[in-house]
Amino acid sequence: MPPPIHLALIGAGITGTTLSLALTRRGIPHTVYEQAAQPTELGAGLGFGPNAARAMAIADPRVGEVFLRECVRRDVRRGGDNGEGVGEPVWIEFLDGTVDGDDGEGDGGVEGVEPVFRVFARYGEGHGAVHRAKWLEVLMGMVPEGVVQFGKRLEGVERVGERVVLRFGDGTTAEADAVIGCDGVKSKVREIMLGGTEAEGAKCGYSGKYAYRCMIPRDQAVRELGVERVGVSSLWMGHGRHVLTFPVGKPGEQFLNLVAFVTDSSESWPSQDARSFTLPATREDALRDFEEGGFGKTVQRLLRLTKDKMDKWGLFDLADRPLPKFYSDRILVIGDAAHASTPHHGSGAGFCMEDVAVLASLLEEDIQGDDASPIDGLQAMFAAFDASRRERDQWLVQSSRRAADLYQWRLPNTGRDNFEVMRKDIETRQAVCWGIDLEKAIREAREDLRRRKCTPK
Numbered sequence: 001m002p003p004p005i006h007l008a009l010i011g012a013g014i015t016g017t018t019l020s021l022a023l024t025r026r027g028i029p030h031t032v033y034e035q036a037a038q039p040t041e042l043g044a045g046l047g048f049g050p051n052a053a054r055a056m057a058i059a060d061p062r063v064g065e066v067f068l069r070e071c072v073r074r075d076v077r078r079g080g081d082n083g084e085g086v087g088e089p090v091w092i093e094f095l096d097g098t099v100d101g102d103d104g105e106g107d108g109g110v111e112g113v114e115p116v117f118r119v120f121a122r123y124g125e126g127h128g129a130v131h132r133a134k135w136l137e138v139l140m141g142m143v144p145e146g147v148v149q150f151g152k153r154l155e156g157v158e159r160v161g162e163r164v165v166l167r168f169g170d171g172t173t174a175e176a177d178a179v180i181g182c183d184g185v186k187s188k189v190r191e192i193m194l195g196g197t198e199a200e201g202a203k204c205g206y207s208g209k210y211a212y213r214c215m216i217p218r219d220q221a222v223r224e225l226g227v228e229r230v231g232v233s234s235l236w237m238g239h240g241r242h243v244l245t246f247p248v249g250k251p252g253e254q255f256l257n258l259v260a261f262v263t264d265s266s267e268s269w270p271s272q273d274a275r276s277f278t279l280p281a282t283r284e285d286a287l288r289d290f291e292e293g294g295f296g297k298t299v300q301r302l303l304r305l306t307k308d309k310m311d312k313w314g315l316f317d318l319a320d321r322p323l324p325k326f327y328s329d330r331i332l333v334i335g336d337a338a339h340a341s342t343p344h345h346g347s348g349a350g351f352c353m354e355d356v357a358v359l360a361s362l363l364e365e366d367i368q369g370d371d372a373s374p375i376d377g378l379q380a381m382f383a384a385f386d387a388s389r390r391e392r393d394q395w396l397v398q399s400s401r402r403a404a405d406l407y408q409w410r411l412p413n414t415g416r417d418n419f420e421v422m423r424k425d426i427e428t429r430q431a432v433c434w435g436i437d438l439e440k441a442i443r444e445a446r447e448d449l450r451r452r453k454c455t456p457k
């Protein structure tokens, strides 16, 4: 028997934890090293699409099932009886945020403005949202004990003979055959793989947009917006800003997840600490930003529901410095570590799930293959992963930036006179996100891996 490979996964976020479950299912030995002392995720919403749901099911059918059971479905409203999408489930209703809504006097609640167009939730089931921290808890609950080691901040990786030695902040070391960086937007693994902090692509760049995030208790949101609007995903558009809301949480602890995005007038992120992507802010800051953008009363009432003190998140990505390759020698990066994106297609984590499904399937192929040692196949496997994923992952990064400029009427042919053009544009891009034939992509990646392994070095 060839010696089994042992993989070191860095980061127990949504990518690392799901990959761990996928590897466990396939009997592939690994350890996950996480810098935090315990599982850490935000109390914020996370939306997924059918591509992500399929990817989760391929990674580990239990994850796919739990997701469909736990998520708040986003496709509850159906298209009307005129125009496109009759009877079809709606993904997001797009509204003109610069219009004042009904002030609610006399009827106990503002209904908001009517949508100017809808984008439909196509390509199968899985249009749903989860509470991030609770979802990570669910995933972590399925990981066998001892697989994740907390309090292990990776600081260095060295190749020693046929193995790699990992060095952690607590002074300890560990060995593995290869390292999979699942360590997110500020990835240390990416930095190491590229050869240091100054290398092109080692650090993400500021996208020029920031966001206020808040989870509003559902009852409060219903009082302001009415039950109809709170039950669906809504996106209020306008000049240089937009607001996204969608429901998350189980009955009894339901919230309206709100993210208010602003195009920054300054080109750089003003934090003194280069590693910090958040800055303290207040509700008044958010209200001022949206007033400056000419937003109407409905959006202002919505923003008044946010907390008086909240963080402002700088949105960083790899749009201006895409990685030439996702791997080098014994190191591979996946998820946000490889393709950190702004969130405007609601698909960043979904693409991370696709990465996991493809990588786990390739590793399975590698292990089942007739190699003398799976270690010999690692390079071919990383190359096959890169060939399968990089173009699509990097498309998301670029397209997401464009989507935000579309929602914020910053592009030609956007704004009030162009809603139909905008709807078609968004629909076409979401089709790319959701419509991937993942089974076919995995089949092709596995064939590619077999070919690469047969090609003499």
Ligand SMILES: Cc1cc2nc3c(=O)[nH]c(=O)nc-3n(C[C@H](O)[C@H](O)[C@H](O)COP(=O)(O)OP(=O)(O)OC[C@H]3O[C@@H](n4cnc5c(N)ncnc54)[C@H](O)[C@@H]3O)c2cc1C
Residues within 6 Å of the ligand: 010, 011, 012, 013, 014, 015, 016, 033, 034, 035, 036, 040, 045, 046, 047, 048, 152, 153, 154, 155, 182, 183, 184, 185, 186, 187, 188, 189, 211, 213, 259, 313, 315, 334, 335, 336, 337, 342, 343, 346, 347, 348, 349, 350, 351, 352
């Ligand atoms: C405002 C906003 C809204 C978003 N909304 C959505 C959405 O609705 N839908 C969607 O699909 N995507 C969304 N995204 C994108 C999504 O959040 C990311 O794609 C996803 O969280 C990436 O997961 P990850 O596990 O790759 O990285 P992370 O979640 O960043 O996890 C990385 C993990 O690695 C650990 N780590 C980091 N460095 C080290 C180290 N040196 N050693 C050990 N451990 C380390 C971290 O502690 C962390 O646990 C949004 C993003 C933003 C900013």
